[in-house]
Amino acid sequence: MEALTKNVMEVDRRPMNFWEKIYLPAILKGMTITFRHMFKKKPTVQYPEKTRYFSPVFRGMHILNRDEEGRERCTACGLCAVACPAEAITMEAAERKPDEAHLYREEKYAARYEINMLRCIFCGLCEEACPKDAIYLSQTVTPADYARKNFIYTKNDLLIPDPVKDPEGFAKAKGIHQ
Amino acid sequence: MMFLLTIDWAFFLEKLILIAIVITLSLVIAMYATYAERKIAAFMQDRIGPNRAGPFGILQPLADGMKLFFKEEIIPNHSNRFLFIMGPALAMLTAMMTCAVIPWGNKVELFGRSIPLQIADINIGILYIFAVVSLGVYGIMIGGWASNNKFSLLAAMRGASQVISYELAMGISLIALLMLTGSLSLKTIVEQQMQAGHFWNIAYQPLGFLIFFICAMAECNRAPFDLPEAENELNMGYHQEYSSMKLGFYLFAEYINMFISSAVIVTLFFGGYDMPFVNETLLTPNMAALVGVIAFFAKIFIFIFIFMWIRWTLPRFRYDQLMNLGWKGLILLALANMLITAAIILYRM
Ligand code: SF4
Ligand code: SF4
Numbered sequence: 001m002e003a004l005t006k007n008v009m010e011v012d013r014r015p016m017n018f019w020e021k022i023y024l025p026a027i028l029k030g031m032t033i034t035f036r037h038m039f040k041k042k043p044t045v046q047y048p049e050k051t052r053y054f055s056p057v058f059r060g061m062h063i064l065n066r067d068e069e070g071r072e073r074c075t076a077c078g079l080c081a082v083a084c085p086a087e088a089i090t091m092e093a094a095e096r097k098p099d100e101a102h103l104y105r106e107e108k109y110a111a112r113y114e115i116n117m118l119r120c121i122f123c124g125l126c127e128e129a130c131p132k133d134a135i136y137l138s139q140t141v142t143p144a145d146y147a148r149k150n151f152i153y154t155k156n157d158l159l160i161p162d163p164v165k166d167p168e169g170f171a172k173a174k175g176i177h178q
Numbered sequence: 179m180m181f182l183l184t185i186d187w188a189f190f191l192e193k194l195i196l197i198a199i200v201i202t203l204s205l206v207i208a209m210y211a212t213y214a215e216r217k218i219a220a221f222m223q224d225r226i227g228p229n230r231a232g233p234f235g236i237l238q239p240l241a242d243g244m245k246l247f248f249k250e251e252i253i254p255n256h257s258n259r260f261l262f263i264m265g266p267a268l269a270m271l272t273a274m275m276t277c278a279v280i281p282w283g284n285k286v287e288l289f290g291r292s293i294p295l296q297i298a299d300i301n302i303g304i305l306y307i308f309a310v311v312s313l314g315v316y317g318i319m320i321g322g323w324a325s326n327n328k329f330s331l332l333a334a335m336r337g338a339s340q341v342i343s344y345e346l347a348m349g350i351s352l353i354a355l356l357m358l359t360g361s362l363s364l365k366t367i368v369e370q371q372m373q374a375g376h377f378w379n380i381a382y383q384p385l386g387f388l389i390f391f392i393c394a395m396a397e398c399n400r401a402p403f404d405l406p407e408a409e410n411e412l413n414m415g416y417h418q419e420y421s422s423m424k425l426g427f428y429l430f431a432e433y434i435n436m437f438i439s440s441a442v443i444v445t446l447f448f449g450g451y452d453m454p455f456v457n458e459t460l461l462t463p464n465m466a467a468l469v470g471v472i473a474f475f476a477k478i479f480i481f482i483f484i485f486m487w488i489r490w491t492l493p494r495f496r497y498d499q500l501m502n503l504g505w506k507g508l509i510l511l512a513l514a515n516m517l518i519t520a521a522i523i524l525y526r527m
Contacts, residue, residue: 038222
């Protein structure tokens with residue numbers, strides 16, 4: 001039969017010769033290999049103390065963005081929920097009251113905004129769909145939890161810290177790539 | 179008559195203390211052998227290994243032991259309770275019993291007494307070790323049988339047949355050695371190797387050593403001979419149904435066995451407590467004993483390392499390969515080795 005790729009290797013099915021039958025040379029060869037490995041550099045990253053560098057395009061936990069004045073950017077248009085292939089996003093819209101102009105950037109805002117992190121596949125399509133730059137996938141890994149219900153992230157979990165009141169937290173949550 | 183009835187209390191005490199020390203030492207060494215095993219395995223696989231419990235993870239064995247103590251103790255209700263408990267107990271007992279005849283060092287002088295660092299210097303030391311080690315397989319067999327589980331039973335059968343096939347080759351390879359030494363007492367064997375102008379027995383019996391070493395590995399149920407506990411086909415084998423400290427005993431017995439096997443190999447083939455290039459007779463007895471004990475343990479640790487090194491290099495033998503190697507390879511080799519040794523001894527006489 002013709003080989004499909006060039007990487008085909010014929011298996012040697014000749015009976016073992018004397019040196020192969022007494023196993024010892026092969027065993028010694030194997031033992032030198034394992035011995036050499038003892039002195040190799042270990043690729044381990046000591047996790048809680050050190051973290052691995054994430055690439056700038058890493059798609060981690062979502063954040064709901066604010067503008068420079070600290071107002072929520074999301075206008076509850078629902079485009080992210082439509083774009084989401086995993087149907088992980090739910091929201092409820094509400095109308096901004098006159099005295100809430102310092103809280104919400106647009107006249108319509110998301111009163112409830114939830115992402116089910118167990119459904120989310122971290123594809124980043126919500127980020128692409130958003131016309132208001134309101135949702136981003138940050139470089140934070142979604143933490144583990146014990147209960148399923150804790151994986152439904154609400155606005156409390158998602159909203160980024162206020163850049164006016166907490167510029168440090170804001171910068172940290174935003175990550176380095178934005 | 180009065181003389182016969184007086185017990186030498188000092189002698190009694192001295193032996194008791196020695197037994198306590200040796201048992202504690204074997205337990206501690208076995209404990210840290212588990213740590214060493216994990217570290218060596220990790221390093222050979224480009225990992226770091228346990229490093230969280232204490233500096234460099236040296237408290238890991240304690241944590242493991244604690245964990246086993248606190249595990250729920252499960253005894254399957256279709257198993258024979260008595261035998262089920264006896265299995266691990268026997269495994270541990272036989273593993274510990276072998277320490278009795280190993281000469282750990284020369285005499286020390288303490289309180290005007292000359293104390294040999296050996297619990298019992300019996301003139302059939304090797305036979306005793308053989309007898310006890312072959313009892314060790316009962317731990318596996320009884321455990322496997324009492325579990326009332328087909329995998330455990332298969333493992334027990336494998337263990338038994340493996341030990342029988344390899345004990346034969348081991349015995350024959352030893353006969354060649356005994357023809358050279360002319361004594362079954364381990365102490366005498368070590369003293370012979372320590373004499374000036376006499377090399378360690380490995381120089382006279384390299385093939386015998388190789389056979390003995392391979393068989394010792396098989397007796398310890400270490401990889402590549404760990405067929406009784408083959409994880410992927412027998413699902414942990416004979417200790418599948420065990421939990422808590424009974425499981426711990428089985429795992430622990432393996433490490434003690436490894437320690438004792440190394441000690442026996444060193445005693446028989448590598449000069450026991452003989453420190454190379456040092457003439458012990460020039461030192462004070464206590465110094466000589468100290469040097470001897472250190473040399474002995476250094477050699478043992480090297481062998482434990484080699485045991486582990488082999489385990490993390492080689493895959494497990496297939497069952498037919500195991501039997502072929504034992505019956506068609508090692509026994510014939512051992513017989514040839516014995517005959518050649520005998521011929522040479524006869525020729526030199
Ligand atoms: S990252 Fe993808 S799956 Fe997750 S919420 Fe956004 S669109 Fe949905
Ligand atoms: S996050 Fe963006 S896309 Fe989603 S509802 Fe808000 S504004 Fe629309």
